Amino acid sequence: MPPTELHPSVDRSRFRTEPPPELLAAIQEARTVLCISHVGPDGDAIGSLTGLGWLLQALGKAPTLALADPVPEDFHFVPGQERIVGPDGVGPVYDLAICVDASSPDRMGPVYRPQVHSRFPLAVIDHHVTNTFFGQIHWVDPSAAATCQMLATLAQALDVPLAGPLAECLLTGLVTDTLGFRTSNTDTRVLATAIQLMEGGADLNQIVNMTLRRRPFAMVRLWSMVLPTVTLEEGVIWVVIRQSQREAAGVPENASPGLAGFLVEVREADISATFTERVRENGQVEVECSFRAKPGFDVSQVAFAFGGGGHPPAAGCTLPGSPDQVVPQVVAALQALRRSQLAQEEQAYP
DSSP states (O other): OOOSOSSOOOOGGGOOSSOOHHHHHHHHHOSEEEEEOOSSOOHHHHHHHHHHHHHHHHTTOEEEEEOSSOOOGGGTTSTTGGGOBOGGGOOSOOSEEEEESOSSGGGGGGGSOHHHHTTSOEEEEEOOTTOOOOSSEEEEOTTSSOHHHHHHHHHHHTTOOSOHHHHHHHHHHHHHHTTTTTSTTOOHHHHHHHHHHHHTTOOHHHHHHHHTSOOOHHHHHHHHHHGGGOEEETTEEEEEEOHHHHHHHTOOTTOOOOHHHHHTTSTTOSEEEEEEEEEOTTSOEEEEEEEEEOTTOOTHHHHHHTTOEEOSSEEEEEEESOHHHHHHHHHHHHHHHHHHHHHHHHHHOO
16 A cells, blocks of 8 residues: 655754753652553663653652563663563552653553553653654654663653763663764764763773674674665665574574664665565564665655655654565655655755
C-alpha cells in the first residue's frame, strides 16, 4: 500500500526544550515508576532507560526498568542494564509510567499493556520529530540530539547531580545517537552536555570503544553476503538482508546490521536504506526498513508516511510483506522524496 502522506504536518508549537512542570510534578509525587523504552533498543534507548532509573533512585523512588527485547551485548557494560526486565517482569500497578526515546505507543511492545497500565498516567520523553504525543504528559524536543541529552536537562531540573552511573548511562546515548559527535545536530549544547557528563566521571574513551569501534565477525560475514547485491539508483542506495543470510552468518535476531549508516557514506548517494526480512514464529513475513540521509534530506517523512518514525537524517519503519513486495514501493517513495527536496532547494537557491 503506498504512503498516504509524504509530507506530514508537524505542530511544532508542542515541542519544548525544557521539561514541563506537569512532568516534574508527576515524578516528584510518584513512588513506584514503570520505565520503558522501545523495541530493538539502541544506545540511546539503553542509556536513557538506565539513566532514568539512576535519576529516580537518587530521588528515593522505586523504578522498574523494562524492555520488550533483550539488551544487546554491546551495551552490557552500561551500569544498571542488568536490572532491566522483560514483559513478564512488569507488574500491573504503579504510580506513574515513563516512556523514553519512543515516538509511538507500539514501539513499547508488550511491556506496556493498555488494558492494565492505562489506570495510571503515562509520561513520554522523546526527541523524535515524528512523535505522536501519546500518553497524558509529553516532553518532545527534536532539537535534542538524543533522549539522553533531555535526561541530563531533567536531572538538573530535579537537582540530581550528573555524576557516577547516571553520567555514564547518559553519555552512552549521546555518543551513539551522534555517532561519536559526527551528526549534523551536534551543536554546542550537545558538546556542553558531554563535557558535564565527563566531568561527572563518564569515560568517553571507553564508551566509544565499546559502542562504535567494535563489530562481531558474524556481522562482517553478513555484510559480505549482502553487499554484492547493493543497488544505487537516483541517489538512493539500498540492500536487502534475507533472514536466511542472517541465520547463515550467525547474526542474532535482535542485532542491528548497521549497514544503512555505512551505505549513506557512498559519494553518489544522498539516501540509504536497508531492508531486513523477518519471518515470525507464526509464519508472518515483515521487512524492517532503516533509512539514513545526508544533510539536506529528510527521510523521517517517508518513515512517518509508512507508519514509522525517526529523525530527518535517520528513520525507519516495519512493513508487512516480503522484500519483493515492500522494497519497490519504499525505494520509489525515497526517490520521490529526494526529487522533491532537490526541487525545493533549487527554488530556494536558484
